[in-house]
Amino acid sequence: MFKKTLASTVGAVLLLGMTACGSSDDAGGAAGGSTSGGGDDAITMGFAQVGAESGWRTANTASIQASAEEAGVELQFSDAQQKQANQIQALRSYIQQQVDVIAFSPVVETGWDTVLQEAKRAGIPVILTDRSIDSPDDTLYATFLGSDxxxxxxxxxxxxxxxxxxxxxxxxxxxxxxxxxxxxxxxxxxxxxxxxxxxxxxxxxxxxxxxxxxxxxxxxxxxxxxxxxxxxxxxxxxxxxxxxxxxxxxxxxxxxxxxxxxxxxxxxxxxxxxxxxxxxxxxxxNPLLGDQLMELADQVVAGEEVPKRVVVEETTFTQEEAAAALPDRQY
Amino acid sequence: MSAQQLAAEERGPGLVARATGSRLLWPVLALVALLVLNTAVNPGFLSVEVRGDRLYGSLVDILKNGAPVLLVAVGMTLVIATRGIDLSVGAVVAIAGAVACTSVATAPDPSSPSAAVVGMSTALAVCVLLGLWNGFLVSVVGIQPIIATLVLMTAGRGIAMLITDAQIITVNNPTLNAVGAGFVLLLPVPILISVGVLVAVALLTRRTALGLFVESVGINPEASRLAGLRSRTILWTVYVFSALCAGVAGLMIAANVNAADANNAGLWIELDAILAVVIGGTSLAGGRYSLAGTLVGAMVIQTLTTTVYSIGVPPEVSLVFKAVVVILVFLAQSPQARGLLVRRRRRPAAAGSPRGGGRRAPGDGAGSSGGTGSTPVREDAPQEHQEVGRA
Amino acid sequence: MTTPERAAPQRPPTPAAPDRGPDQRAPVLAAQGLSIEFPGVKALQEVDFRLLPGEVHALMGENGAGKSTLIKCLTGVYRPTAGAVLLDGRPVSFSRPAAAQEAGVSTVYQEVNLCPNLTVAENILLGREPRRLGMVDGRAMRARAAEVLEGMGVRADPGSALGSHPIAVQQLVAIARAIVVDARVLILDEPTSSLDADEVEELFRVVRAQRDAGTAILFVSHFLEQVFAVSDRMTVLRNGQLVGEHRTSGTTRLQLVGEMLGRELSASDAAPAARGDDASDREPVLRARGLGRRGGVEPFDLDVHPGEVVGLAGLLGSGRTELVRLLFGADRPDSGTLEVGGRRLRARGPRAAVAAGVAFSSEDRRAEGVVGDLSVRDNMVLALQASRGWARPLPQRAKDELVEEWIRRLDLRPASPDTLVRNLSGGNQQKVLLARWLITRPRVLILDEPTRGIDIGAKTQIADLVLELAAGGTAVVLISAELEEVLRLAHRVVVMKDRRKIAELPGDCSFDDVMGLIARSDDDHAHHELAPAGAERRTA
Structure with missing residues (x-):
């Protein structure tokens, strides 16, 4: 336990040093982003998933992975196993890798301010998916894509x-x-x-x-x-x-x-x-928010204006509709 | 009081004498109090009626839902009696359910009895292996039990998720379902299994010398070794048995909802089981154990959970409610706490308790360390108050 | 304030020491007529004791002599039943050990009671850390600790974890802690039991320096050499009684050993044991050849015949306990062979020994003998049941009969099979332990200090039982701290010293024969070997 705390503290300190160095040659978020992307324009996305606790979540993961491939987005995926500490670690490593955009489904609502500040300082936009966070500072993330x-x-x-x-x-x-x-x-x-x-x-x-x-x-x-x-x-x-x-x-x-x-x-x-x-x-x-997420990522990385809240397209089912929809249900 | 007298009169260290020791008095009272509370809020609480092939009522639900914890706690009782602890049971529950359901779901005919039998046997075989692993770490490698079983506790759920591919595996198999939700002779199958195992263990350990060996190893491992006991084999056996109990409990939990949920099945059941054992009066310091106490402990815990649901304790405070009840039971059980209360109430009436001499019932004030007049007779040192842990 | 020299209640017939000239200094710590009684045992009986400023005073005695009890009375751990503890001539009654420390009486126990995961400095200054603005001032703390250690001539980094240092350094740190609290009395309880020769020398250097600075030092040890090397005066206890107070320079080893081992001529029951016919004509039931264990006992040969009592004589730490543990397989030998009843014992361990008919009652009754929270009945049948296996329980009736029989034969009190053994007195616990083994009808019975710490009545009963068993054909191997007892009961005496078997004497050998052997060769073995004696093993 102690070791872990120590490790993350050391990580945070290192990180602060790095971001401090990084900011000097950093003309803006977009410029920083392009460094890791190499020559081509492919977007690198770091995605920190909650875990694999339900069928819904698994479908959600599958959708994001499939859409990323389709959209040519290079996806760094991590599974937090429903622990906030793991998720924070994953976010920090994405910041260190200087990905173009970070997306994640927060395990819990609170306790994200510090790590999101770090992302902000590093000029990496953050998209929340599925779940929101509880913070007075709504500049910490670019947009929240999720069900209402x-x-x-x-x-x-x-x-x-x-x-x-x-x-x-x-x-x-x-x-x-x-x-x-x-x-x-x-x-x-x-x-x-x-x-x-x-x-x-x-x-x-x-x-x-x-x-x-x-x-x-x-x-x-x-x-x-x-x-x-x-x-x-x-x-x-x-x-x-x-x-x-x-x-x-x-x-x-x-x-x-x-x-x-x-x-x-x-x-x-x-x-x-x-x-x-x-x-x-x-x-x-609806867990199938992969396409919407990739689209938003594109816009955010390009610096376009996006709404703070994007609702996933969802419907309802009655018994008859279910019988009809069931055969091609993906999840 | 009457239970105490009963215990004092009971000749021989039989099950009855152990069960009626005063340590059990308080959990039993707590159980009764909870039932009374429920009945007050919901007058029909105690009623049981026959619906089709089964009994129906809150009490039946308590028995059925308490069965997995009870079963795990029976295995845990023996482990704790050897001065150990098994934290991995929750993970084993998840693995058992995962193995059984995955096996059934991939069988040629997922609803056939044979698929269920194969699935359950495979699951239990896996659990035996897991128990062997725990026992190996504890008895051969010599790792402290809490650490040794922590390994599997942490890794086990991951293993279960690997098996289920992190999905909830839904099965529809009547045979498997019967293990968790079936009824035989009007009674839920799970409670029949758990009580059956409990009675079998009680008979096996009390009618043979197994119980003596387990207690002896738990109280004084070195003296036991020098007396010629196979301490290592005994330790190994109790860990395998604990894993097996957890495995069967895992089958019940999965069967009850016809699904294996690697994430949630048996979550925190190790803590409930340990709590049940401790409420039942078995000391975490090892040694004397009480299976009857474990039964009462498990029922107190399940009744508590049901009470929260039925009397409408808001979910936000339900954990606090549970904690308060458990603490009250422990305080009532603790001779120190009781002593404080009694001393305050009747200070002048001191002394008089007959010293040593007669037989002390096994449970009777075994923990009255330094409190009353019956100081343990020792040759040279009033130093170690070992009894503290027995509360 | 000169206390007149008191003669011990039971003075040995050795020449009265001419060296105990009146010492004019007033004792800093003293005991007068100190008695303490635990149920069934008089642990101390009217003991007088004087500790002078600026002396190293050795407290001598065998196991159970009352050394630890005396220390605990002096430091407030126990409250004496009668008598007084005097500090600077005034009666004091420490309510708890911390109060003794505040009054300037510091104790360093055998097992260093420090915190291995704290630093050296923290250990030295625990509870009296220098503070700055309410916070512990780490730098000042290390500086202060370094100063103390340097004053002692000890090289150890104050900032390092205590546990990273050898035991010797930890001992010194414990002493440093005592120095920091300005102790006027420093009590060292068996400080050298796990040190090697060089470390002992280092310790003694510090001890002498402290003495010269005026501290009164009470040094408890059973190593004669060390006592003679470091102490100025000594007090000898036996069976809870004072048997002598001497100036070290005028005392001989022979005299000291005699006092420690006891020689009670008053013992009219010292009539020679009823010896059986010459047992050594028969085939030995136990035959050890070259049996040994590094760090335990050097390889030895030993034959034990049916109907014979073999006594082991030697001081504490001489290897006597280690020897019998090898015979039983409680410890694994790393050389030699063992035959029981003519058959080589291959599987080593208690189970194999029990199966072959060997029984062993450990000296540490509570940690390695009885199972305290089980009843008398369960304890008594434990070994027999273990050899039968769990699946073949003794029938209840057979069990009851056996237990009743042995309760009667051994006169167990209370005579109830359901009493928890931890509630019995030491003597009765020992009887339960004996019964456990006698129920298995052993061919060889090994008894390690069966009479230690038990009352005189039980002692006699156990002695009688040993003779009775031998007469019935059982071979008995007996260890006792009381040489008299060994000589009284044994047909043959094996003398142990420095973890070696040094001699075998016939049963009618004299007290002086044995004592001479033990005391004489002391000069040849100036230093004891490393590793703590088995006799001091404490199981947590």
């Missing part, structure tokens, strides 16, 4: 409001993502704001299932015992929804009929369950 989790929650809520129009009383239990994670917070917020207007919909219980199937199943089992009358499950991701299906079936009920399930993500297993009628509605959280 609040919008996802809203879409889920709007579908429910529409679906339950005319019903007397709809009791919803919510399976939250990992406590404190941005998607969990935002999807909860978006959903609540969407159903705020509908008097007949009420969230009767809400607990974290840690985005896992096991968690979803255990929490749902407890809900089934403690809540006498559950009409709808709103799960912050497909996996927890799939766990809830197991719990509902084990209780002798039929998911999709006795209890409706709404989830977010639309990974393959979730789409299958949707097509099978066990899930009622899925809001897509």
């Amino acid at each position: 989790f609040v919008a996802e929650g809203e879409k889920a809520g709007e579908w429910l409001v529409e679906d339950s129009a005319g019903a007397d009383q709809v009791n919803v239990v919510e399976l939250q993502g990992t406590t404190g994670a941005a998607p969990a917070i935002d999807r909860k917020e978006g959903f609540e704001s969407a159903i705020a207007g509908a008097d007949n919909i009420e969230v009767v219980a809400s607990q974290t299932g840690d985005f896992t199937r096991s968690g979803g199943r255990q929490v749902m089992e407890a809900f089934l015992q403690s809540q006498p009358d559950i009409d709808v499950v709103y799960a912050h991701n497909d996996d927890m929804g799939l766990g809830a299906i197991e719990a509902i079936e084990a209780a002798g009920m039929v998911p999709g009929e006795d209890i409706k399930i709404i989830t977010v993500d639309a990974v393959k297993d979730g789409m299958q369950a949707l097509a099978d009628g066990k899930i009622s509605f899925i809001v897509e959280c």
